[in-house]
Amino acid sequence: MKNLILALLITASLFPLCSMAQQGVKVDVHTGANLSGFVGGKSYAAQDQKMKMGASVGVGVSYETSKNFVYSSGFDFLMTAGGYTVMSDYLSNGGLMTAFPSVNSREVSIQIPLKFGYDFTLGEKLHFMPSVGAYGRFSMAAIKENVTESTDGKSGNSFKWNSFNNYQHNSNRLEGYKRWDIGGLIEGKFVYANRYAVTLGYSRGFIDKSSQFNFKNNSYHLTLGYTL
Numbered sequence: 288m289k290n291l292i293l294a295l296l297i298t299a300s301l302f303p304l305c306s307m308a309q310q311g312v313k314v315d316v317h318t319g320a321n322l323s324g325f326v327g328g329k330s331y332a333a334q335d336q337k338m339k340m341g342a343s344v345g346v347g348v349s350y351e352t353s354k355n356f357v358y359s360s361g362f363d364f365l366m367t368a369g370g371y372t373v374m375s376d377y378l379s380n381g382g383l384m385t386a387f388p389s390v391n392s393r394e395v396s397i398q399i400p401l402k403f404g405y406d407f408t409l410g411e412k413l414h415f416m417p418s419v420g421a422y423g424r425f426s427m428a429a430i431k432e433n434v435t436e437s438t439d440g441k442s443g444n445s446f447k448w449n450s451f452n453n454y455q456h457n458s459n460r461l462e463g464y465k466r467w468d469i470g471g472l473i474e475g476k477f478v479y480a481n482r483y484a485v486t487l488g489y490s491r492g493f494i495d496k497s498s499q500f501n502f503k504n505n506s507y508h509l510t511l512g513y514t515l
Contacts, residue, residue, distance in 0.1 A: 311350065312348060312349070312350050313348070313349045313350070313351070313514055313515075314346065314347070314348055314514070314515045315346070315347045315349070315484065315512045315513060315514045315515065316345075316346055316347075316512065316513055316515065317343075317344070317345055317346075317347060317484070317486070317510045317511060317512030317513070318342075318343065318344040318345075318510060318511060318512075319342070319343055319486075319508060319509050319510030319511055320340060320341065320342055320343070320508070320509055321340070321341040321342065321343055321365065321367060321506050321507060321508040321509075322338045322339070322340060322341070322506065322507045322508075323338060323339060323341050323367035323368055323369060323504070323505065323506040323507075324336055324337060324338035324339060324368070324369035324370070324505050324506075325369045325371065325496060325497075325500075325502035325503065325504065325505055326491065326502060326503055326504075326505035327501065327502050327503050328495070328497070328500045328501040328502030328503070329500050329501050329502075331374060332373065332374055332499070332500050333371045333372070333373055333374075333497075333500040333502060334371065334372045334373075334374065335371055335372040336369070336370070336371040336502070337369065337370040337371065338369065338505070338507075339368035339369060339370060339391075339393075340368070341365065341366045341367045341368050341393075341506075342365075342366045343363050343364065343365045343366070343508065343510065344363070344364050345361055345362055345363030345364060345398075346361050346362060347359060347360070347361035347512065348360050348361050351406055355405055355406040355407075356403070356404070356405055356406075357402075357403070357404040357405065357406050357416055357418065358402070358403060359400070359401075359402045359404070359418065359420075360399065360400060360401050360402070361399070361400065362397060362398065362399050363397070363398045363399075363400070364395065364396070364397055364398075365395070365396045365397075365398055365424070366393065366394070366395050366396075366430075367393070367394060367396065367504070367506060368391070368392060368393040368394075368432070369391070369392055370389065370390060370391045370392070371390055371500075371502075372385060372387065372388055372389065372390070373385070373386045373387035373390055373461070373500075374386060375437075375458065375459070376458060376460075384437065385437050386436070386437055386458075386459045387434060387435060387436050387437065387459065387461070388435045388436075388437060389433065389434065389435040390434050390435075390448070390461065391432035391433050391434065391448075392429065392432050392448070392450035392464070393429070393430040393432050393450075394426045394427075394428065394429045394430065394450060394451075394464075395426070395427055395428045395429075395430070396424050396425060396426040396427060397424070397425055397427060398422050398423070398424040398425075399422065399423050399424075400420055400421070400422040400472060401420050401421055401422070402418040402419065402420030402472070402474065403418060403419060403420055404416045404417055404418025404419070404474075404476075405417065405418075412479055412480045412481075413477065413478070413479055414477070414478040414479075414481075415475065415476070415477055415478075416475075416476040416477075416478065417473075417474070417475050417476075418473070418474050418475075418476070419471070419472070419473050419474075420471070420472055420473075420474075421469065421470065421471050421472065422468075422469070422470055422471075422472055422490060423467075423468075423469055424467070424468040424469070424470070424492075424504075425466055425467055425468075426451070426464070426466040426467075426468075427466075429449045429450045429451050429464075431447035431448060431449050432447065432448060432450070433445060433446075433447065433448075434446055434447070434448040434454075434461070436456065436459055437459070438456075438457070438459075444456075448461065449463075450463065450464045451463045451464055451466065460499075461499070462497060462498055462499040464496050464497055465494065465495070465496055465497070465498070467494065468492045468493075468494050468496065468504055469492070469493050469494055470490055470491050470492035470493050470494075470503075470504060471490065471491060471493065472488055472489065472490035472491075473488060473489055473490075474486055474487065474488035474489075475487050475488070478514075481514060482513060482514050483511075483512070483513060483514075484510075484511070484512035484513070484514070485509075485510075485511060485512075486508075486509070486510045486511075486512065487507075487508075487509055488507070488508050488509075488510075489506070489507050489508075490504070490505075490506050490508070491503060491504065491505050491506075492504035492505070
């Protein structure tokens with residue numbers, strides 16, 4: 288039922304966007320893949336950070352001025368992921384122990400970007416539009432992923448973890464992630480025949496994803512788009 292309501296809301300939102308397209312505002316639909324994970328933070332606590340594949344689908348709205356400046360926004364549904372190793376909070380034999388040899392997470396989010404760019408004409412039908420901007424993101428749901436925990440010095444406990452929930456077992460603990468994020472992004476977009484687009488981009492969060500480890504969202508993305 289929730290999926291049906293969400294689909295109806297998305298469909299309803301496309302009608303005013305298509306109307307705007309007739310008034311000089313371009314509307315596009317796009318989908319693609321991302322390579323996401325976490326960056327920065329307490330390296331002594333969270334180590335061996337890994338990036339993982341994700342996906343995205345969304346709608347974009349853009350307006351180009353007479354001087355070729357481009358303003359754009361829209362909304363995207365993202366699936367992002369990440370992995371790392373967690374060290375324990377205490378010392379053993381003069382060094383840190385591994386509390387969680389493998390922590391994996393995956394989540395589904397909605398993101399709204401705000402971007403400013405410029406339209407360079409490369410040929411009769413080819414354009415290049417570099418842009419910079421910011422995004423706001425809210426993580427709606429977590430997909431449970433595998434976590435491996437060390438107990439009594441051995442890596443013997445594996446379970447599925449919802450990354451928005453806290454986990455505590457003896458002295459081993461994981462704090463749930465924050466759902467909200469604000470970050471910056473940079474993109475390069477190639478457009479052919481004013482219809483077909485390929486976009487390469489990078490984004491990084493400004494807010495700590497985890498209060499426990501202080502790392503931030505980090506993502507590279509590739510999307511294919513079509514202007515309505």
